[in-house]
Amino acid sequence: MTTVSLKPAFAAPPVPADQLGSIGVRMAFAAGEEIYAQDEEADMIYRVVSGAIRTSRLLSDGRRQIGDFYYNGDFVGLEAGPVHRYSAEALGPCEILVIRKSALKLYGEEGIRIERMIWAETARELQRTQEHLMLLGRKSACEKVASFLLGMAGRFRGEVAELPMGRQDMADYLGLTIETVSRMVTQLQVDGLVRFVDNRRFEVRNQPGLAQLVEA
């Protein structure tokens, strides 16, 4: 199973998905399929069981910003005020646990526990978003790509890392164009910092060098 083989490679999820017990409904999505829409009202939260997800937001002229990418164990849709400001789509085939927030109250002690887990994840999500802010506001194209690759590589312990998204998604996450992402990837390879096996698989060749580009 894909899910099982990928699991050990990802950063340890705070709580295994199975601890959610019987709460929520498992749903399958195909590549590119929308999980929820921008401006959609939202009482649901979502947890990745297998596969990968992106959240994204469109301006009316087509410019797109990706909020973040999510992998198994991650919660998605936490930010929800009255409506979702970002939509969520499957990067590839994936399974999602859908939980109705208002239903948690019905589950007593178990519901409370999950609610706390959600709050903790919301704070973590805020931290990650703040990191993303610094990246978008104050880093060069090269630093952006280096940060992204280093972060992705961190999910795979020294092995070849696999990108679940294409160049356009990377570009829209980093606030760049695909051409610039491509050029930076090439440059990082020429400099011997990373090596791409193919378009979506790479390994870090010079960890300290990469880390220096990312700095603090």
Added chain:
Amino acid sequence: MTTVSLKPAFAAPPVPADQLGSIGVRMAFAAGEEIYAQDEEADMIYRVVSGAIRTSRLLSDGRRQIGDFYYNGDFVGLEAGPVHRYSAEALGPCEILVIRKSALKLYGEEGIRIERMIWAETARELQRTQEHLMLLGRKSACEKVASFLLGMAGRFRGEVAELPMGRQDMADYLGLTIETVSRMVTQLQVDGLVRFVDNRRFEVRNQPGLAQLVEA
């Protein structure tokens, strides 16, 4: 009193500060004074009682990103994992209510209520940060400045809006330089969209025009 005269102009805080009862300690800060430091361990959360705050993060080479600006009623420092990734400083003289998170448990029912308030604010904060992401990643300098001014003007009902921060803070919030901010402000004035009374006070002259630049 400055605080009192400003209060009605700000967006209604979800809960008035006085409902926090006796929990927490009121502290005064001078302009520019640090409320908490980047990488500082943090069990505290903070609430603005009067004045304005900024959160900011520095890279080792001096580049700075401002996370957000906070006004009375706003909670600051919610994101805290083990340490603060951003520091917080007073924009001008201000009063801050400092609350020890771990102490909330001692306050029984009242503590729980405040804890819930904090969680709700965290989700709101996440939403605002996501809005900020889109601004940094996909908007032009002109759109950035227009968005910022429109947002600030929204706190003042049609009257002359007052900026509690200087151009450098605006620039570091928007991911621009002071020169570019200055040029965009000039251009927006030439285009008749806003009018600056002085460096820190302005009014919106063409709301629809501005809103169009900001769009969705």
Added chain:
DNA sequence: CGTTTCATTGAGTGCGATCAAGCCGTGTGG
């Protein structure tokens, strides 16, 4: 084998950064 989709590479442009004056309000001391 052609078609389609996605990534790379190249050439040229432009937006925002950088470097450098100049301006203006404010405060300070003579």
Added chain:
DNA sequence: CCACACGGCTTGATCGCACTCAATGAAACG
């Protein structure tokens, strides 16, 4: 009251990074 200095902001000239437009290359698919 004026001269001066200082900090914050604006304006100008130039530069360079990342975008745009365009062509090519390389997989994936029917």
